[in-house]
Amino acid sequence: MATPAPACPDVLFTAVRSADGRIRDLLVREGRIAAYDPAEPPEGCVTVDAAGALALPAPVDAHIHPDKSTWGGPWLSREPADTLRDLIEGDVRARTAFADPVAERAGALMDRAIARGTRAMRAHVDVAPVHGLSGVHQVRAAADARKDLIDVQIVAFPQLGLLSEPGTAELMEQALSEGADVVGGLDPIGIDGDMDGQLDFVFGLAGRRGAPLDIHLHDGGPAGIRQITEIARRTVAAGMRGRVTIGHAFAVAELEGAELDSLAELLAGAGVCLVTCALGADPVLDPARLTPRGVRLGVGSDGVRDAWTPFGDGDMIARAHMLAYRTDARTDAELAACYEAVAQGGAALLGLPASRLEAGDPADFVLVAADSLPEAVVDRPIPSMVVRAGRVIARAGRLV
């Protein structure tokens, strides 16, 4: 009786275009990049023909709101809104009327993101008395059902205010025990009107639970700068370098020249990460200006087809394009910097191992029809294949 061949954990991707334009064979072993152009492909290994497609490190969505999304459901008509408060109230009204459960809508959006190459996402999920912890529980369930396809971190996000919405602080604490990984915050001055009060709470909770912190900060101008400066000070004092993120940070995006240099130096020194979503008319953080100054920058979708916005599609290659367009990227270096922020910036922000397509890296990459990274950022191709730990999990925009 013949002995069955042992399972081969090796996969050879043939005709892969690398960043320098060369066409090479790429060997993956046990989920990691093993070698390029191996002299002898291992006997019996699986072969996948990349057909000359360009390999890019898989993108990361560093800021998304799956609980709010209508993805996969009927079209939602948005109400006019003039202020952040109008948007927040419109969001609550819309969500209480949604027929589909959170897990279904969030899961549909995750599937879309996975099929477009996203290897990991940081999901900000509303925690408020009106919603309780149902969003956290259901987004966790949707993520658990896809744990072999995507890494999902959940931020307990006080969308309606933290100190200004009684009952939220207790729920935030509970959320960390029931599926949330990260402590969220929201405009300590603009929403709560109490910078030290909100920061005392979120830094305290993050410290007690050993959790990272990720604060939405729309506040611009001097109030925004004051909060960013205080967050940086507290980050260093709490020994949380690399574990504190400020989302949007419009106040940083508004700065130029020496003012930008000195704030960038402060953020880099404190190890505070920033996230931009390159949204509509909002100020956008420019990777070509910030990353050379040592500031860690990730990129996210923010809301996708929710009560806040009809836009967004969970595609982080398309988001790199939007970031490049909004920051007026023109040179190859500027275009590449936008994708670097999406892929490497996002991975660092989420604490994931980098996937630079070098030997030893996780084999998490996308294959796209483009000759170079700058061309891919401009063309926004749908990945012909999405590869996670060496396994093809999507082809031509569809999960396999």
Ligand SMILES: [Zn+2]
């Ligand atoms: Zn957000």
